[in-house]
Amino acid sequence: MKAVTRLILILGDQLDLQSAALKGFRRETDEIIMIESANEAQYVWSHKAKIALFLSAMRHFDKSLKDQKYPLTYIQESSLSIIEVLREQILQKKISHLVCIEPGEWRLKQSIEDLATELKIKLEILEDEHxxxxxxxxxxxxxxxxxxxxxxxxxxxxxxxNILMDKDGNPEGGQWNFDQDNRKPYPKKGPGLIDAPKRFEPDEITQAVLGFVEKTYKNHPGSLESFNWAVTREQALEALQYFVEYRLRNFGMYQDAMWIDTPFGWHSIISSALNLKLLNPREVISAVLLAWKKDASLELSSIEGFIRQILGWREFVRGMYYLDMPQMALDNFYEHQRALPKWYWTGQTQMACMQDAVGQTLKYGYAHHIQRLMVTGNFALLAEILPSQVCDWYLAVYVDAIEWVELPNTAGMALFANGGRFTSKPYIASGAYIKRMSNYCGTCKYKPDIRFGESACPVTTLYWNFLIKHRTQFESSPRTRLMTANLKRISDSDQLAIQAHAQTILNNLDAL
Structure with a gap:
């Protein structure tokens, strides 16, 4: 029996055979460890589909490693935390050196560092080259x-x-950003026929995981009936190619559009594969650029809009996460303290926009960025919900949510909890925006153009109430001054009525 001295920890969101942790692997003294921990599904009340995705992807990666003859200890279905399992393994095997890629969650990184200090072993946290x-x-x-x-x-x-740059060092198309071209709603008659995302039939491993999750986490939110996520490197590549071939052409134009019972629109549906490291962002961008070169009908605005999400925003929020943690998780600029409404976990609300966005979230573990930012996030900010509760909800219910990407998007962008550290304004909107970008309002009991009263849209009422309450802040910035200027068109008596109705709504959020 070989003497293992170096333990390589691979976490559930680091499923990359090209990982820096595997470079220079010494089979004589090294061993890999992967750990399924119930704590990772329970420290926030995780969606069943998220739990299943992680477990299935991990078990498939376990098989890939074993197929390549890597020495591996795979701890399955442990009731212990990752740290407790690590402690046991390190002491049992007399490990002197622990190696891991930088974790995507601050709490886990701190716990690993504390464990290494406690056990007086060498810890090597490697940069994530992904x-x-x-x-x-x-x-x-x-x-x-x-x-x-x-x-x-x-x-x-x-x-x-050197991405989307011409030979003279200027941006392709003469401008850096085509965001204004990528904000169109669907036509009034609807989105028409949209190619559905690539389907993957559950294999034996995934079927076993689905059964285990349904039995073990039966009280957790969400459903497994529509589980259709890439769980292997091969499936992730198929999903990418399918998006590029069939869905990329309309992604840019309609990336902000929303429509009832249209959960995926023209989006790529590869964020979970990217965040599990089944895909590398370089190959994603290369595939999109290659498609653009081959197909003259693909609009530059669509290509740039997609690349900005990957090369720009995704990298940016990760940088902000590591820069500002742990303070980012504590920020509460507006000092909001209200509890998250219960219907965020059930979808049982009379607001059509929230009903659809939360409903599809519970069904699939997915909603696209505008639904997250301008529907569920917008409402949470206007309704003065405690940021940590909102952040925990996002981390729990979305299959692609790992804290490094979820927390900056939720606390920093959707909730303005850090007071504009990296955003120039709070992202708030009334029901009029939702009406413009969707067909939600047509089936809703609430009316987006009514500011107060029984039939008033709660989003609209709370929007105007928020502007009244924070008028001084909004008037101090040129980016938001026009929003409060509109208050001059509302009489003093109507503003008082808005505030009174808003207070009624805020005191009865669960009843909406």
């Missing part, structure tokens, strides 16, 4: 900037990696 920009490089870019903004970081990434 990303274009390391936390150290991001910190250097931020330096002493007074304003940290995506646009300038995104331009740097484009230049540094």
């Amino acid at each position: 990303f274009y920009c390391s936390p150290q490089e991001f910190k250097k870019w931020v330096a002493d900037k007074k304003e940290i903004r995506l646009e300038y970081f995104y331009r740097l990434m484009r230049k540094t990696h």
Whole structure:
């Protein structure tokens, strides 16, 4: 029996055979460990589909490693935490050296560091080479900037990696950003025929996981009936190619559009594969650029809009996460304290927009970025919900949610909890925006153009109440001054009525 001295920890969101943790692997002294921990499904009340996705992807990756003859200890269905299992294994095998890729959750990184200190072993936390920009490089870019903004970081990434740049060093198409071209609602008659995402029939491993999750986590939110996520590297590549071939053409134009019973729109549905490291962002961007070169009918605005999500925003929020943790998780700029409404866990609300966005979230573990930002997130901000409760909900219910990506998006962008650390304004909107970008309002008992009263849209009432309450803050910035200027068109008596009705709504959020 060989003497293992170096233990390589591979976490459930690090399923990459090209991982830095496997480079220089020494079969004589090294061993890999992977751990299924019930604690990871329970520290937030995780969606059944999220639990199943992680477990199935981990078990498939376990098989891939064993097929390549890696020495591996795979701990299945443990009731212990990852740290408790690690402690047992390290003491039992007399490990002197623990190696892992930087965890995507601050709490886990801190716990691993504390364990290494406690057991007096060497700990090597390696950079995650999956990303274009390391936390150290991001910190250097931020330096002493007074304003940290995506646009300038995104331009740097484009230049540094020569992506969508012409031969003279200028952005393709003469501009950096085609965001204005990517905000169209679906036509009034609806989105028409949309190619459904690639389907993957559950194999024996996935079927076993689905059965286990349904039995073990039966009280957790969500459903497994529509489980259709890529759980292997091969499936992830198929999903990417399918998106590029059939769905990319309309992604840009309609990426912000919403429609009842249209959960996926023209979106790529590869974020979970990216975040599990089954896909590398470089190959995703390369596939999109290749398609653009081959197909002249693909609009540059659509290509740029998609690449901005991957090369720009995804890298940016990761940089912000490592830069600002652990404070980011504690931020509460507006000092909101209300509890998350119960219907965020059931979808049982009379608001059609929330009913659809939360309903599809519970069914699939998925909603696209505008549904998350401008429906569920917008309402949570306007309804003065405690940011930590909202962040826990997002982390729990979305299959692609790992804290490094979820927390900056939720606390920083949707909730403005850090007071605009990296956003120039709170992202709030009335029911009029939702009506413009969807068909939700047509079937709703509430009316988006009514500001107060029994038939008033709660989003609209709370929007105007929020502007009245924070008028001074909004008037102090040119980005938001026009929003409060509209208050001048509302009489003092109507503003008082809005505030009174808003208070009724805020005191009875569960009844909406």
